[in-house]
Amino acid sequence: MTEYEEHRYDVIIIGAGGAGLRAAIAAREAGMRTAIICKSLFGKAHTVMAEGGIAASMGNANSNDNWQVHFRDTIRGGKFLNNPRMAELHAKEAPDRVWELETYGALFDRTADGKISQRNFGGHEYPRLAHVGDRTGLELIRTLQQKIVSLQQDDEKESGSAEGKLKVFAEVTITELLQDETGTIAGAFGYYRESGRFVVFRAPAVVLATGGIGKSFKVTSNSWEYTGDGHALALRAGSTLLNMEFVQFHPTGMVWPPSVKGILVTESVRGDGGVLKNSDGKRFMFDYVPDVFRKQYADNEPEADRWYTDPEHNKRTPDLLPRDEVARAINSEVKAGRGSPHGGVFLDIASRRTPEEILKRLPSMHHQFKELADVDITAEPMEVGPTCHYVMGGVEVEPDTAAAARVPGLFAAGEVAGGMHGSNRLGGNSLSDLLVFGKRAGDGAAIYVGGLQGKYPNATDESLASAAATALAPFNEQGGENPYTVHQELQQTMNDLVGIIRTRDEVQSALDKLQGYKDRAARLTVEGHRQFNPGWHLALDLQNMIWVSECIARAALIREESRGGHTRDDFPAMSAEWRQKNLVCSIDGDSIAVIEQPIPSLREDLLALFDRDELSKYLTEAELPALTEEPA
Amino acid sequence: MTYLAKFRVWRGDDKGGDLADYKVDVNEGEVVLDIIHRLQATQSGDLAVRWNCKAGKCGSCSAEINGRPRLLCMTRMSTFTEEETITVTPMRAFPVIRDLVTDVSFNYRKAREVPSFAPPANLKPGEYRMQQVDVERSQEFRKCIECFLCQNTCHVVRDHEENKQAFSGPRFLMRIAELDMHPLDTADRQHQAQDEHGLGMCNITKCCTEVCPEHIKITDNALIPMKERVVDRKYDPLVWLGSKIGRRS
Numbered sequence: 059m060t061e062y063e064e065h066r067y068d069v070i071i072i073g074a075g076g077a078g079l080r081a082a083i084a085a086r087e088a089g090m091r092t093a094i095i096c097k098s099l100f101g102k103a104h105t106v107m108a109e110g111g112i113a114a115s116m117g118n119a120n121s122n123d124n125w126q127v128h129f130r131d132t133i134r135g136g137k138f139l140n141n142p143r144m145a146e147l148h149a150k151e152a153p154d155r156v157w158e159l160e161t162y163g164a165l166f167d168r169t170a171d172g173k174i175s176q177r178n179f180g181g182h183e184y185p186r187l188a189h190v191g192d193r194t195g196l197e198l199i200r201t202l203q204q205k206i207v208s209l210q211q212d213d214e215k216e217s218g219s220a221e222g223k224l225k226v227f228a229e230v231t232i233t234e235l236l237q238d239e240t241g242t243i244a245g246a247f248g249y250y251r252e253s254g255r256f257v258v259f260r261a262p263a264v265v266l267a268t269g270g271i272g273k274s275f276k277v278t279s280n281s282w283e284y285t286g287d288g289h290a291l292a293l294r295a296g297s298t299l300l301n302m303e304f305v306q307f308h309p310t311g312m313v314w315p316p317s318v319k320g321i322l323v324t325e326s327v328r329g330d331g332g333v334l335k336n337s338d339g340k341r342f343m344f345d346y347v348p349d350v351f352r353k354q355y356a357d358n359e360p361e362a363d364r365w366y367t368d369p370e371h372n373k374r375t376p377d378l379l380p381r382d383e384v385a386r387a388i389n390s391e392v393k394a395g396r397g398s399p400h401g402g403v404f405l406d407i408a409s410r411r412t413p414e415e416i417l418k419r420l421p422s423m424h425h426q427f428k429e430l431a432d433v434d435i436t437a438e439p440m441e442v443g444p445t446c447h448y449v450m451g452g453v454e455v456e457p458d459t460a461a462a463a464r465v466p467g468l469f470a471a472g473e474v475a476g477g478m479h480g481s482n483r484l485g486g487n488s489l490s491d492l493l494v495f496g497k498r499a500g501d502g503a504a505i506y507v508g509g510l511q512g513k514y515p516n517a518t519d520e521s522l523a524s525a526a527a528t529a530l531a532p533f534n535e536q537g538g539e540n541p542y543t544v545h546q547e548l549q550q551t552m553n554d555l556v557g558i559i560r561t562r563d564e565v566q567s568a569l570d571k572l573q574g575y576k577d578r579a580a581r582l583t584v585e586g587h588r589q590f591n592p593g594w595h596l597a598l599d600l601q602n603m604i605w606v607s608e609c610i611a612r613a614a615l616i617r618e619e620s621r622g623g624h625t626r627d628d629f630p631a632m633s634a635e636w637r638q639k640n641l642v643c644s645i646d647g648d649s650i651a652v653i654e655q656p657i658p659s660l661r662e663d664l665l666a667l668f669d670r671d672e673l674s675k676y677l678t679e680a681e682l683p684a685l686t687e688e689p690a
Numbered sequence: 691m692t693y694l695a696k697f698r699v700w701r702g703d704d705k706g707g708d709l710a711d712y713k714v715d716v717n718e719g720e721v722v723l724d725i726i727h728r729l730q731a732t733q734s735g736d737l738a739v740r741w742n743c744k745a746g747k748c749g750s751c752s753a754e755i756n757g758r759p760r761l762l763c764m765t766r767m768s769t770f771t772e773e774e775t776i777t778v779t780p781m782r783a784f785p786v787i788r789d790l791v792t793d794v795s796f797n798y799r800k801a802r803e804v805p806s807f808a809p810p811a812n813l814k815p816g817e818y819r820m821q822q823v824d825v826e827r828s829q830e831f832r833k834c835i836e837c838f839l840c841q842n843t844c845h846v847v848r849d850h851e852e853n854k855q856a857f858s859g860p861r862f863l864m865r866i867a868e869l870d871m872h873p874l875d876t877a878d879r880q881h882q883a884q885d886e887h888g889l890g891m892c893n894i895t896k897c898c899t900e901v902c903p904e905h906i907k908i909t910d911n912a913l914i915p916m917k918e919r920v921v922d923r924k925y926d927p928l929v930w931l932g933s934k935i936g937r938r939s
Contacts, residue, residue, distance in 0.1 A: 098740075098742055098748075098750065099740070099750065099794070100798065101836055102742050102748045102749070102750050102836075104742070104743070106743065106747050106748050106835070107743055107745065107747055107748075116816075153816075154815065154816075157815035157816040157818075158815050160815065160818045161809055161813075161815050161818075162807065163806070163807030163809075163869075163872070165820075165825045165828055165829050165832060165872070166825075167822065167825075167829075168820055168821060168822040168825060171819070172819035172820055172821055173819065175822075190829065190832070191829075193747075193833065196747065196832075196833070196835065197832060200832060200834075200836075204806060204807070205806075207801060207802050207806060208806035208807070210802060211802065211805065211806060220802060228798075252787050252788075252791075252793075281741075281742040281743045281744065281748070282741065282742060283742065314719065315718060315719020315720070316717065316718070316719055316720075317717070317719055317720040317721060317724045318719070318721075318744075318745070321744070321745045322745070422747070425746070425904075425905075426745060426746065429746065429764050429766070430721070430745075430746075430764070430766070431719075540731075540735065541735075542730065542731040542732075542735065543731075546731075584735060584736070585735050585736055586735065586736030587736075589703065589738075589787075589788050590738040590787055590788040590789070590791050591735075591736045591738070592730055592735070592736065592737070592738060592739070593730070593735030593736050594736075
């Protein structure tokens with residue numbers, strides 16, 4: 059008989075980043091007894107790494123901004139593959155979610171008239187990102203953390219118990235979702251990192267807010283937690299993932315020294331005037347403006363430079379094209395031999411802004427380069443290159459409630475959910491996504507639980523025993539492999555073969571290798587005991603990374619076109635037929651099955667936000683005639 | 691550029707432990723956390739260490755390197771000579787869980803004792819107006835990544851477990867200062883700081899400022915101004931008279 063600690067809640071939230079904390083606040087405010095389960099310490103989630111800002115069309119910097127413009131930018135950025143309902147809800151609700159943060163105590167940078175300041179960012183037509191210098195993610199996480207504490211203080215005053223209605227379980231990793239015989243959610247099973255002891259949460263609703271998958275790739279801006287846990291938990295519970303072939307490589311990660319390769323260099327550097335240059339000193343982005351973006355981006359330096367101060371009369375600089383375009387451009391420059399000494403390109407703000415301005419606007423970038431690379435960004439250019447940053451794909455959800463497909467009681471929000479960003483996410487749309495859909499997931503879970511009228515599903519005893527046995531397997535295996543070795547090989551494979559540029563043969567060879575890792579990962583051996591044992595933790599996380607990697611590779615093999623975060627060298631063009639389809643992954647036996655599924659079409663009033671000429675670049679002939687004539 | 695470095699890392703748990711000696715490869719540009727990771731991957735798979743972002747932004751990998759409180763991810767190996775033995779130990783002010791991982795729950799308890807932001811009752815979301823110059827003071831303190839190195843180094847608690855009850859430490863005294871300086875906060879923070887969080891125990895030796903990886907001027911900009919505000923109030927004859935008459939608390 060396995061020993062475990064047991065808790066009962068109405069809603070449990072797996073993940074304590076922006077989405078998880080916002081979901082917890084919503085669930086608690088709806089009267090749910092709520093538990094937040096955090097893989098790290100409370101307040102350390104990967105959200106702290108977000109630098110640039112939160113996109114919300116508050117119109118503080120340019121009063122022409124509104125939700126329709128934000129929606130249009132988001133759909134353009136995602137190359138028309140976004141779930142339109144999600145993009146609509148997101149654009150409409152983001153301003154309220156940002157203003158709400160001020161009531162929790164957030165202190166954003168201000169405009170001259172005392173409102174929240176908004177900055178330019180790639181793909182956003184107007185300055186739209188609410189920010190705090192270049193540490194916006196930290197402000198977001200700390201604000202939500204402090205709101206959770208404030209709710210606990212209220213509870214303590216009311217009932218004498220601070221943790222009675224809302225409790226944070228820090229350094230707990232969930233390894234299985236618990237379900238009843240019908241597959242309905244009944245809770246979750248996990249372990250305390252500190253002691254290795256098992257813990258069971260019985261609850262009728264689970265919100266996944268586990269973030270992304272970057273640790274499957276070698277060069278990544280993501281932290282150790284980003285092992286695709288929520289993606290894999292959803293799959294194993296019988297739910298589906300969509301758009302997994304779309305992985306965002308952020309164009310600007312550090313490239314040197316080797317130990318920091320991949321660490322993010324915020325897009326704000328370019329938003330605030332920084333430009334990309336190759337080894338000839340040329341601003342090469344002007345050579346990479348794709349047809350679909352010619353109307354919005356300048357084709358010469360003087361106009362691009364005027365745009366910073368006069369955006370009404372000039373087109374924007376191509377340094378601020380959506381991330382997929384910039385990442386591919388850098389990749390091409392390096393391949394053509396015009397890269398920087400350490401295999402990146404130059405990002406220069408030193409020659410364009412005064413040291414005072416740089417220190418004021420980009421303090422953490424200055425700090426990061428000074429401390430880690432011995433580079434003073436007020437005096438010399440940075441060296442940057444693409445880094446795995448974000449997965450657009452994720453759990454297939456119902457947009458309004460964030461309910462996951464096929465599994466009653468399961469919800470997902472933030473990076474772990476799919477659809478919102480289509481094939482490519484705009485910078486700044488992640489933090490707003492966390493807030494908008496975090497709240498919706500918490501509300502959705504509360505409504506679902508309310509509908510059960512106290513009849514909560516029960517997990518079977520066998521499912522508990524099997525969860526425990528699976529978690530302990532690496533201790534029982536003798537003479538198996540070291541999890542660190544398999545992990546390193548997996549990262550190298552994904553980086554080399556399913557990275558920023560893909561071909562059929564390479565992806566196929568990655569799938570063959572993945573089969574090998576799967577077999578090896580079934581026989582891992584870890585040393586030591588269960589107390590705070592990183593080798594054991596990795597052995598368990600590795601299983602998730604392998605499932606997720608297989609989804610990415612299988613979908614990448616099937617989608618024979620290039621769009622957003624999926625570039626096939628053998629199919630370099632965007633295809634209007636492929637635009638109509640999502641690829642949906644599920645588990646079938648011991649491998650991943652992928653099916654095609656039509657994507658929901660844009661409502662007429664939303665379609666009318668684009669002119670016919672632009673639509674004709676994305677949609678099929680058959681979709682076009684249904685349109686009314688181009689608006690005057 | 692690769693060389694073999696000598697490392698001594700504290701291994702053990704709440705029952706005790708000792709320094710273990712290692713020889714391990716170091717490459718150009720690496721930080722101490724890289725070396726700890728290499729030890730995990732090649733020599734000691736169960737070596738416990740906390741870390742998340744590896745970019746100095748999350749404040750998880752706090753420890754002591756050659757006796758100095760530091761972030762493992764922001765300490766470059768090039769700051770040591772190749773001959774030097776580098777000793778890595780857990781933070782001393784907190785109970786050890788295992789190896790380099792300590793129990794920092796003290797900090798989360800203290801965080802919950804600080805009353806939250808109290809905005810004006812009738813101010814609606816979206817109506818907040820503040821000037822940049824007024825938010826900047828609190829913004830400096832909100833750069834805090836909660837690495838707790840200041841809590842670890844503060845001599846009021848570092849070797850005085852008995853003070854932990856009455857003293858919240860620099861991190862949370864700074865949090866109170868942050869709220870006090872928030873342009874829209876309406877609560878009385880000054881009495882709290884003095885009476886409930888032990889501001890008076892701080893004798894401004896600036897150790898906290900010295901170890902802060904975010905270079906926040908904790909002592910000069912948060913603790914000393916807070917002390918001045920408390921003193922202004924406590925010894926201002928008019929305020930004293932007012933409080934005697936009973937109109938002010």
